[in-house]
Amino acid sequence: MLFVAAGWPDAALAQAVTPANGTTGGVVAEQRQTIERLAAQLDTIEKEIEAGGEDEEGLVENRAELETIGKSLLGSGVAFRPRLTEINSRIEQLGPPPAEGQPAEPELVAKERQALTTEKAEINVLLGNAEDLSVRVHGLINTISTLRRELFTTMLTKRYRLGDAFSGEVGGAVQHEFGALYKSISSWLRFVVQFKYNAVLTATFLALLAAAALQFGGKRLFRRLFYRDAEDEDPSYLSRLSVAFWSTLLPSIAVSVFLNATIGLYNYFNVLRGDIGVLLNGVGVVIFIAFFVNRLSHAVFSPDMPAWRLLPIEPRPGRLLVWLMTIMALVVGFDYLMGVISETLSSPLSVTILKSLVAAITVGLLLVLIGTVRPFADEEGAPRPWPPTLRFLFYFLGAVTIISALLGYVSFAQFVSRQIVITGAILATAYIGFLSSRAIAEEGSFANTAVGRRLQERYGTDETMFDQLGLAASVLINILIVAVLLPLVLFQWGFQPGDIATWLDKLATGFKIGSFSFSPFAIVTGLIVFAIGYFLTRWFQGWLDGSVMARGKVDTGVRNSIRTVVGYAGLAIAALIGISAAGIDLSNFALIAGGLSLGIGFGLQNVVSNFVSGLILLAERPFKAGDWIVAGAVSGTVKKISVRATEIETFQRQTVILPNSELINSAVGNWTHRNKLGRIEVKVGVAYGSDVRRVHEILLEIARNHPLVLKNPEPFVLFANFGPAALEFEIRAFLADINNGSGVQNDIRFAIIDAFEGAGIPIPSTPRFIEPPPEPKWPADDEKAEAQHYEAEQAKARQAAEARPRRRSKRPDPE
Amino acid sequence: MMRFLLAAGALVLAGNTAFGASAINKDTEPRTLIVTEGGSKTELALAAGETVEFCANGCFVTMPNGDREALTGSETIEISGGVARIK
Numbered sequence: 001m002l003f004v005a006a007g008w009p010d011a012a013l014a015q016a017v018t019p020a021n022g023t024t025g026g027v028v029a030e031q032r033q034t035i036e037r038l039a040a041q042l043d044t045i046e047k048e049i050e051a052g053g054e055d056e057e058g059l060v061e062n063r064a065e066l067e068t069i070g071k072s073l074l075g076s077g078v079a080f081r082p083r084l085t086e087i088n089s090r091i092e093q094l095g096p097p098p099a100e101g102q103p104a105e106p107e108l109v110a111k112e113r114q115a116l117t118t119e120k121a122e123i124n125v126l127l128g129n130a131e132d133l134s135v136r137v138h139g140l141i142n143t144i145s146t147l148r149r150e151l152f153t154t155m156l157t158k159r160y161r162l163g164d165a166f167s168g169e170v171g172g173a174v175q176h177e178f179g180a181l182y183k184s185i186s187s188w189l190r191f192v193v194q195f196k197y198n199a200v201l202t203a204t205f206l207a208l209l210a211a212a213a214l215q216f217g218g219k220r221l222f223r224r225l226f227y228r229d230a231e232d233e234d235p236s237y238l239s240r241l242s243v244a245f246w247s248t249l250l251p252s253i254a255v256s257v258f259l260n261a262t263i264g265l266y267n268y269f270n271v272l273r274g275d276i277g278v279l280l281n282g283v284g285v286v287i288f289i290a291f292f293v294n295r296l297s298h299a300v301f302s303p304d305m306p307a308w309r310l311l312p313i314e315p316r317p318g319r320l321l322v323w324l325m326t327i328m329a330l331v332v333g334f335d336y337l338m339g340v341i342s343e344t345l346s347s348p349l350s351v352t353i354l355k356s357l358v359a360a361i362t363v364g365l366l367l368v369l370i371g372t373v374r375p376f377a378d379e380e381g382a383p384r385p386w387p388p389t390l391r392f393l394f395y396f397l398g399a400v401t402i403i404s405a406l407l408g409y410v411s412f413a414q415f416v417s418r419q420i421v422i423t424g425a426i427l428a429t430a431y432i433g434f435l436s437s438r439a440i441a442e443e444g445s446f447a448n449t450a451v452g453r454r455l456q457e458r459y460g461t462d463e464t465m466f467d468q469l470g471l472a473a474s475v476l477i478n479i480l481i482v483a484v485l486l487p488l489v490l491f492q493w494g495f496q497p498g499d500i501a502t503w504l505d506k507l508a509t510g511f512k513i514g515s516f517s518f519s520p521f522a523i524v525t526g527l528i529v530f531a532i533g534y535f536l537t538r539w540f541q542g543w544l545d546g547s548v549m550a551r552g553k554v555d556t557g558v559r560n561s562i563r564t565v566v567g568y569a570g571l572a573i574a575a576l577i578g579i580s581a582a583g584i585d586l587s588n589f590a591l592i593a594g595g596l597s598l599g600i601g602f603g604l605q606n607v608v609s610n611f612v613s614g615l616i617l618l619a620e621r622p623f624k625a626g627d628w629i630v631a632g633a634v635s636g637t638v639k640k641i642s643v644r645a646t647e648i649e650t651f652q653r654q655t656v657i658l659p660n661s662e663l664i665n666s667a668v669g670n671w672t673h674r675n676k677l678g679r680i681e682v683k684v685g686v687a688y689g690s691d692v693r694r695v696h697e698i699l700l701e702i703a704r705n706h707p708l709v710l711k712n713p714e715p716f717v718l719f720a721n722f723g724p725a726a727l728e729f730e731i732r733a734f735l736a737d738i739n740n741g742s743g744v745q746n747d748i749r750f751a752i753i754d755a756f757e758g759a760g761i762p763i764p765s766t767p768r769f770i771e772p773p774p775e776p777k778w779p780a781d782d783e784k785a786e787a788q789h790y791e792a793e794q795a796k797a798r799q800a801a802e803a804r805p806r807r808r809s810k811r812p813d814p815e
Numbered sequence: 816m817m818r819f820l821l822a823a824g825a826l827v828l829a830g831n832t833a834f835g836a837s838a839i840n841k842d843t844e845p846r847t848l849i850v851t852e853g854g855s856k857t858e859l860a861l862a863a864g865e866t867v868e869f870c871a872n873g874c875f876v877t878m879p880n881g882d883r884e885a886l887t888g889s890e891t892i893e894i895s896g897g898v899a900r901i902k
Contacts, residue, residue, distance in 0.1 A: 074873040077885025081901065084884070088900075120882075127883035131851050131875040138854020 027083050028122060031076045035130050038069050038076075042133060045069075046140060049147070056151055060496035063144045067502065070137040073130045080123050087116050087123075152494050156415060159408040160353050170350050177347045184345070188276045199269035207262040214254040228308045235308060241436035244299035244310050248429055249484075252292045259284040275344040282340035286333030293329035293425050297322045300428070310432070313375040317383070320373055328366045332421045335359035335414065353410050360405035360413035367398030367420070423492050426485050433481040441474035519583060526582025533574025541567050557624025560641060564618055568643060606661070607644065613660035614643035622663075623670045628739065630669035631658060671738050677710075678738025682748050685726030686756070687764040692719065692727060695761060699731050702751045708744050709733040726764045836870040838892040838899075846894050849877040861894065 045062050094113050098105050192200050228243055229235065235243075263280055266272045272280065301318035302309035309318065338355045341347075371394030374383035385391055397420060405413035452466055487500055507520055541563055549559045580586055600608055618641065623629050627638045629648065636650035646663055648656045671678055686695050696717050703715035715733035722728075735744060756763060840846050840861035848859040852874035861867055870876070876884050876892070878899040886892075891902045 071873075074875075074885055074887065077875060078887055081884065084882070085901070088882075124881070124883050127875065127885065130885065131883065134875065135851060135854050135856070142854065 027079065028119065028126070031079055032126055034072070034076045035126060035133070038072055039129070039133055041065070041069055042136060042140075046136075049140065049144065056148060056494070057496060059144050059148055059151075060498035063141055064498045064501070066137050066141050066144070067505075070134055070141075073134045073137065077127055077130045080127060084120070084123060087120050091116050091120075148494075156412045157409070158411050160349075160410050162353070162357070162406070162408050170354055173348050173351045174354070177342070177345055177351055180345045180347075181341060184275055185279075188273060191273070192271060196269065196271045200266070200271050203262070203265035203269050203271060207258060207265055210261045211254070211258040214257060218250060218254055228302070228305050230305060233307055238436065238439040238442075240308055240310060241432060241439055243308060244302075245429070245432045245436050248292070248295045248299045248432070251295055252288070255291050256288055259288060278340055278344050279337075282337040286330070286337050289333040289336075289422065289425075290326055290329045293421065294322065294326040296425055296429055297325040300432070311375075314377050314383070317373050317375040321370065321375065324366055324370050324373070328363055329421050329425070331359050331362045331366070332418055336418070356410045356414045357405050360401050360410065360417050363417035363420070364398040364400075364402035364405070364413075367394050367401065371395045371398065419492060423489055426488050426492070430481050430485045433477060433485075437474040437477035437481070440470050440477070442470070522581075522583040526578045526580075526584070529581040530574050530578030533577055534571065537567060537570025537574060540570065555624070556626065557621050560625050561618040561621060564641065564643065606659070609661045610644045610659045613664040614641070614645075616664055617641055617646070617660055618643075622668060623673065627673065628671040630671070631663055632666060634658060676737040676739065677734060678741065679732055679734050680738075680741045680745055682731040682733075682745055682752070683720070683728065684731070684749075684752055685723055685728045685763060687726060687762040690727065690761045694759060695727075695729060695756075698755045698759060698761075699729055699752065702748055702755060703731050703733045706733070706744060706747055706751075708735055708737075708740055710736055725766050836874075836886045836888050836890045836892065837866055837868045838894065839866045840864060841893060841895040842897065846879045846897070848879070848892070848899075851875040851877075 045065055048058065049062055091113065094109055094116075097110070097113065104110075228247075263272070263277070263284060266280070267277065300310045301313050301321055303315040303318035303322060306315050313321070335356060338359075339352065342352045342355075371386065371391050374385045376384040376386075378384045386394070397416070401413050401417050401420075404416070452469075455466075455469075487497075490500065491497075544566060545559055545563045549562065554562075576586070623638055625638050625640060628636070629638055631648070634648055634650065634656050636648045636654075636656065639647040639649050639655070641647075641660075643660075645657045645659050648658055650656060684699070686692070696719065699717045700715065703709055703717065704711075709715050710733075713734050715731065718730040718732060720728045720730045731748060733744070733748070735741060753763075838848060838859070838861060840863060843863050845863060846861050848861065850857050850859050850869055852870055853872070859867060859869060870886050870888050873888050874886055876886055878884065878892075879894065879897050880899070882899065884892075884899075884901060886901075893900050893902060
């Protein structure tokens with residue numbers, strides 16, 4: 001029996017292990033192969049980097065490959081995990097090997113433990129290999145970054161001996177280069193004519209078709225965007241900006257699409273041979289740069305239609321500037337093309353230096369020329385130069401280019417001139433774009449654009465909507481500018497598409513700042529999910545309220561409660577889904593909530609108590625929207641019950657926001673809780689000696705005859721008091737709707753006056769003591785009165801003085 | 816109310832952006848993991864009962880008992896009795 005008990009599980013376990021062994025031996029072997037393959041790849045790349053450290057593009061490619069290798073290494077490491085877990089749990093099941101002195105375990109168990117330990121050791125070794133490889137991969141990635149930085153600096157600081165460029169052999173080399181160029185082009189043309197004639201025709205036709213579609217279709221579609229109205233004397237700043245921006249961007253995009261289509265189609269039909277393809281690409285770049293700069297300068301200076309220009313530059317110098325800039329772009333472009341040609345024909349260094357030198361000096365001279373142009377006009381119309389800072393900037397850049405080229409820093413000069421033209425053009429476009437986006441976001445400006453006017457005609461969009469649309473448009477334009485132009489600038493400054501791809505990858509997978517890992521894509525996803533959830537909730541709320549509950553004749557109070565609760569519940573759910581979509585672990589939430597609860601206990605006590613009170617109000621419904629309530633000193637109509645506070649509108653139309661906790665913790669009077677029935681009281685006094693029975697009769701009559709006073713409960717007249725001055729009566733009448741109370745009270749009072757007058761019943765009024773009119777007192781304005789008094793005294797004195805001499809003259813003068 | 820919710824949301828976002836693998840030491844004595852991440856090897860010391868987040872973009876880890884593992888960055892490692900388990 002014991003034997004069976006001991007032996008049976010062994011057999012079962014052996015069964016369980018064997019198939020696993022069969023499949024997982026495979027995993028180890030497979031991953032070993034993968035890791036070895038990756039190691040081999042790594043070796044090749046390392047050699048490539050050591051050998052060809054001069055090639056920038058190669059380095060970027062290597063870097064991308066290294067990153068893939070790093071990921072694959074991690075992947076194959078992770079692939080071991082199921083097997084490792086299996087082995088670990090099995091070893092645990094087998095227990096530790098028997099210590100010395102204990103009875104030996106069955107051989108089967110010992111063997112199995114041995115096999116498992118060996119396999120685990122093997123996996124550990126492989127994982128160690130993968131780990132070492134991944135360290136190497138990252139080391140190489142760092143090496144590449146250093147190499148690329150060094151490459152860039154050596155490129156900029158390398159000095160050539162210009163003597164080489166002007167030695168006798170240069171003439172021959174140039175001639176040789178042109179000969180070679182001619183030969184390769186003509187041989188290609190022959191090849192094309194003989195073998196690829198139809199293909200070239202088709203490709204050219206298709207590319208032309210695409211260009212025509214872009215040209216005419218684009219014009220039709222976007223005509224409004226970049227049409228300059230010649231008759232418009234004073235177009236708005238916004239329309240000038242947007243015309244400039246779009247009339248630069250759209251045709252440039254069209255041209256680039258056309259060029260790319262041509263080259264792509266030629267490639268597709270195998271028309272291009274290696275060197276010619278590169279040359280054609282170069283030509284395309286030249287055309288594009290020149291076209292782009294021409295469009296841009298045209299857009300800014302607009303020499304043909306001065307009303308549409310962006311800078312107040314006169315038409316004549318404007319035309320000149322357009323030409324100068326286009327020529328500069330052409331020169332830079334040709335320099336680039338020549339570089340491409342030299343590379344494909346592997347021409348001697350002296351030729352490369354010579355043409356870069358010429359190009360750099362030309363660009364420098366053009367810059368100085370641009371600086372000397374007098375583009376503005378003063379009040380008398382005399383030409384005025386650029387502002388000094390700008391002028392000296394042009395001179396300085398021109399001088400830097402020329403002098404550095406002459407000193408032999410040709411690469412640096414080339415780099416500077418290229419940056420001036422291309423980065424300058426791109427930045428200028430971006431700046432115009434930003435300006436136009438800012439202008440469009442300004443209040444009321446979007447409504448005046450062509451799109452805005454059309455929207456208004458078709459949909460009757462209102463002002464605020466336009467403002468929001470303008471804002472959205474401006475954000476869109478900004479994003480577009482950054483997305484299109486930033487990569488272009490980065491390419492100019494030595495970054496490669498591979499770099500940008502790496503950054504985007506980092507952005508998608510998240511990057512680390514300190515101990516925080518941060519993934520913008522995930523967070524944006526979370527926000528989008530939250531927004532969708534929010535709008536779904538709003539829609540559901542509207543549907544429930546408008547379609548279901550309105551049809552079901554549900555009471556407004558209940559409707560309001562359900563609506564609010566559904567809204568908050570939906571919001572909470574959307575927030576939770578959004579947070580988990582953002583990749584945030586909800587269990588961390590508990591931690592935060594735990595921390596917050598202390599804060600809630602103290603600081604947010606009021607908010608929470610109001611919140612809970614709000615929920616109670618929604619559930620219990622002591623009043624609903626539209627009720628007339630009295631809470632403490634506030635009396636008015638309930639407008640809205642929110643979760644934190646309730647909005648009450650008093651009859652003076654003052655809105656009072658009452659925290660919900662006050663409505664829960666103290667007494668609230670509701671005039672219209674179950675029904676709107678209510679009682680009004682009108683008091684009246686009659687003189688002693690009047691016929692009180694007659695009075696009672698009249699009052700009851702008046703109350704009964706009023707159409708709004710209910711018959712049941714019937715109105716009642718109370719002989720209330722033997723007052724000090726009158727016999728006091730009180731009419732008590734019930735109304736179906738207490739909201740009409742004031743009107744009814746008014747009617748009744750008028751009716752009482754009329755009826756008493758008719759019946760000769762006096763209404764006594766307490767005789768009041770009538771104050772006698774006040775005697776003229778000392779006037780309130782003391783100083784003025786004093787001054788008047790003083791003047792009066794003076795006048796009296798003067799009169800007296802005038803009178804005196806006459807009297808005195810009779811007396812002899814003592815002197 | 817909206818603003819309050821937004822503020823709470825921002826708080827949660829700010830406090831929670833650390834995601835990656837996490838390691839919990841359930842033992843009563845400190846344990847050390849050797850983490851190879853991005854080309855550098857570091858020793859990650861875990862005090863008793865401490866939880867640490869690390870390894871956002873994948874890494875290799877050597878456990879206290881000498882076992883090696885590769886992590887993608889979403890795992891939880893639990894150390895108890897000197898033995899690490901991945902969950």
